Amino acid sequence: MNMTTIRSRVPLKVGQNHVPCEIVSFNGLPEDKEHVALLFKAETLLSSEAPLVRVHSECLTGDAFYSSRCDCGQQLNEAFDLMAEQGGIVIYLRQEGRGIGLYNKLDAYEHQVAGLNTFEANKIIGFDHDLRTYHSAAAILKHLGFQKIRLLSNNKNKSKELKKLGIDVIEEVNTQTYVTEDNINYLKAKRSIDGHSLAV
Ligand SMILES: Nc1nc2c(ncn2[C@@H]2O[C@H](COP(=O)(O)OP(=O)(O)OP(=O)(O)O)[C@@H](O)[C@H]2O)c(=O)[nH]1
Numbered sequence: 582m583n584m585t586t587i588r589s590r591v592p593l594k595v596g597q598n599h600v601p602c603e604i605v606s607f608n609g610l611p612e613d614k615e616h617v618a619l620l621f622k623a624e625t626l627l628s629s630e631a632p633l634v635r636v637h638s639e640c641l642t643g644d645a646f647y648s649s650r651c652d653c654g655q656q657l658n659e660a661f662d663l664m665a666e667q668g669g670i671v672i673y674l675r676q677e678g679r680g681i682g683l684y685n686k687l688d689a690y691e692h693q694v695a696g697l698n699t700f701e702a703n704k705i706i707g708f709d710h711d712l713r714t715y716h717s718a719a720a721i722l723k724h725l726g727f728q729k730i731r732l733l734s735n736n737k738n739k740s741k742e743l744k745k746l747g748i749d750v751i752e753e754v755n756t757q758t759y760v761t762e763d764n765i766n767y768l769k770a771k772r773s774i775d776g777h778s779l780a781v
């Protein structure tokens with residue numbers, strides 16, 4: 582199916598202010614999910630050689646409720662701050678809980694309270710450690726004309742997968758490390774088991 586898009590102007594809160602943002606919705610993505618792209622400084626992006634891109638996996642508890650069990654909300658804020666300044670694209674992928682969904686993630690949290698790490702917790706409830714794919718992210722980037730990017734992420738697997746899907750990731754820009762007493766074990770597991778670039 583050919584991909585079609587609709588663009589809506591939705592000012593978003595960045596720091597204390599609202600800044601212009603175009604939210605793009607898609608018809609004809611590889612997956613039947615409501616992924617969106619947020620374009621900051623949309624009018625300048627096509628002339629940028631390699632815009633900053635964050636491919637962000639949905640985290641209701643972190644992104645909307647600002648939970649201290651993870652770092653997602655703060656990473657998203659950092660992306661918004663940078664992109665309000667220099668322009669950029671957030672691709673917001675609806676793959677909550679590394680693809681296992683919200684209810685399963687909440688279940689996995691309780692296994693972590695009981696002592697398992699985030700990956701062992703996935704296993705014990707019947708899932709692999711990361712079910713995410715980046716086909717839709719690559720399709721979105723290509724469709725919007727951004728084949729060469731700088732990727733804002735600490736997850737080396739993300740850039741590896743995007744490269745395999747034909748995206749030219751010319752730079753991996755790390756986010757800051759957002760440690761809380763509730764997420765420190767989670768961040769340590771991501772660094773030591775999954776190779777994330779995190780200062781913990
Ligand atoms: N299954 C599971 N998912 C989690 C857990 N904590 C956070 N998540 C989900 O993990 C996803 C974010 O993954 P991260 O590994 O933090 O970040 P990343 O996107 O891989 O890498 P960055 O680009 O560096 O942020 C979101 O979908 C969260 O909902 C957990 O304990 N279990």
Ligand SMILES: [Zn+2]
Pocket residue numbers: 640642643644650651652653654
């Ligand atoms: Zn999170």
